[in-house]
Amino acid sequence: MRYGKSKKILVTGGAGFLGSHLCERLVEQGHEVLCVDNFFTGTRRNIAHLMESKNFELLRHDVTHPLYVEADEIYNLACPASPVHYQFDPVQTTKTSVNGAINMLGLAKRLKAKVFQASTSEVYGDPEVHPQSESYWGRVNPIGFRSCYDEGKRCAETLFFDYRRQHNLEIKVVRIFNTYGPRMHPNDGRVVSNFVVQALRGQDITVYGEGLQTRAFCYVDDLIEGFIRLMATGAEITGPINIGNPGEFTIRELAETVIRLTGSRSKIVSRPLPPDDPKQRRPNIDLARQVLDWVPEVQLEEGLTKTIAYFDAFLSAEERRIDS
Numbered sequence: 001m002r003y004g005k006s007k008k009i010l011v012t013g014g015a016g017f018l019g020s021h022l023c024e025r026l027v028e029q030g031h032e033v034l035c036v037d038n039f040f041t042g043t044r045r046n047i048a049h050l051m052e053s054k055n056f057e058l059l060r061h062d063v064t065h066p067l068y069v070e071a072d073e074i075y076n077l078a079c080p081a082s083p084v085h086y087q088f089d090p091v092q093t094t095k096t097s098v099n100g101a102i103n104m105l106g107l108a109k110r111l112k113a114k115v116f117q118a119s120t121s122e123v124y125g126d127p128e129v130h131p132q133s134e135s136y137w138g139r140v141n142p143i144g145f146r147s148c149y150d151e152g153k154r155c156a157e158t159l160f161f162d163y164r165r166q167h168n169l170e171i172k173v174v175r176i177f178n179t180y181g182p183r184m185h186p187n188d189g190r191v192v193s194n195f196v197v198q199a200l201r202g203q204d205i206t207v208y209g210e211g212l213q214t215r216a217f218c219y220v221d222d223l224i225e226g227f228i229r230l231m232a233t234g235a236e237i238t239g240p241i242n243i244g245n246p247g248e249f250t251i252r253e254l255a256e257t258v259i260r261l262t263g264s265r266s267k268i269v270s271r272p273l274p275p276d277d278p279k280q281r282r283p284n285i286d287l288a289r290q291v292l293d294w295v296p297e298v299q300l301e302e303g304l305t306k307t308i309a310y311f312d313a314f315l316s317a318e319e320r321r322i323d324s
């Protein structure tokens with residue numbers, strides 16, 4: 001039995017980095033959460049603290065297969081997000097984005113449920129427009145190493161908008177810019193987790209290329225707040241809507257900041273730049289500001305400090321596990 005405003009909410013990819021924070025937030029708000037994950041990049045550890053709650057349920061399932069459950073709202077986050085992981089099995093990555101979207105949209109259609117898609121700034125590719133607004137159509141290589149992810153996510157957006165036009169579904173599409181924080185996978189190859197783990201272990205900090213490419217980094221709590229606000233909007237608000245922190249940094253600046261904040265003796269070393277690596281990226285968040293009254297509150301040094309504390313504890317626990 002559910003009371004008041006408590007809803008039954010499905011979160012796909014709920015055992016991943018962002019998904020686990022979203023599940024936590026929704027459980028805190030008193031909703032019943034069904035977390036669906038195939039554990040490709042997510043872990044039980046990320047949601048272990050939620051398993052005690054009577055409002056939290058876990059289902060091991062791959063979203064490329066149909067799913068018949070009940071829910072009032074669906075957040076579709078299932079998809080590996082780091083280049084290392086999404087390029088490991090690129091065909092599965094496209095299937096996850098495209099077939100996963102079809103299945104979640106089919107489910108939402110049957111249930112008449114609101115459905116939310118975690119899209120990405122990668123839909124803008126290596127952009128010629130800076131900063132990126134939602135009206136920019138992007139510059140994406142359709143046949144490169146990043147294409148399985150970028151084109152899969154673009155196709156998922158197409159499906160969301162066609163289901164809205166064809167079946168009048170209530171959709172919410174968010175374009176997420178680089179987000180970081182506790183529970184990122186320590187080996188997933190993304191820049192913040194790589195640099196923090198390398199700095200804490202006293203290993204070389206691997207800057208790809210000259211390190212002059214830029215990214216804008218959003219702390220996870222700010223992002224989740226944006227998700228919740230978007231889901232709460234009326235049917236006329238569909239997105240796509242950028243959510244990210246407009247503070248833009250070169251990768252070299254990020255490396256130097258991580259070294260300073262950890263007090264590490266690590267040296268910065270150069271490694272080859274991966275193909276199609278976008279040169280610059282920063283969100284224009286005017287739409288989120290207007291429609292959601294949302295702006296990020298946690299700036300880079302504060303967010304990095306929290307992330308460093310998480311990885312410091314995580315790596316120490318790992319060492320203890322190895323010693324025992």
Ligand code: NAD
Nearest residue numbers: 013015016017018038039040041042062063078079081179
């Ligand atoms: P993550 O890799 O930590 O989480 C993805 C989750 O999806 C994992 O738990 C994984 O096991 C699960 N998953 C993957 N394939 C699946 C499948 N076929 N069926 C069921 N579960 C599956 O990544 P994240 O950073 O938490 O990203 C979550 C979502 O946000 C992804 O859709 C990603 O594309 C999007 N996104 C994230 C960022 C970011 O900076 N973190 C940026 C842009 C977009």
Ligand code: UDP
Nearest residue numbers: 065066067068102103104105106107109110
């Ligand atoms: N689907 C699902 N759960 C449901 C309803 C549908 O997983 O509760 C999947 C099913 O695999 C289907 C897809 O969603 O093929 C798209 O559903 P839709 O109703 O749009 O199209 P269909 O293929 O059924 O004509």
Ligand code: UDP
Nearest residue numbers: 083189190191192194206207208213251277
């Ligand atoms: N990067 C880096 N060293 C690393 C990992 C990443 O210099 O150890 C760079 C990468 O080339 C890219 C940026 O950091 O320019 C962000 O990479 P990430 O994989 O985190 O995300 P994305 O490229 O998808 O934005």
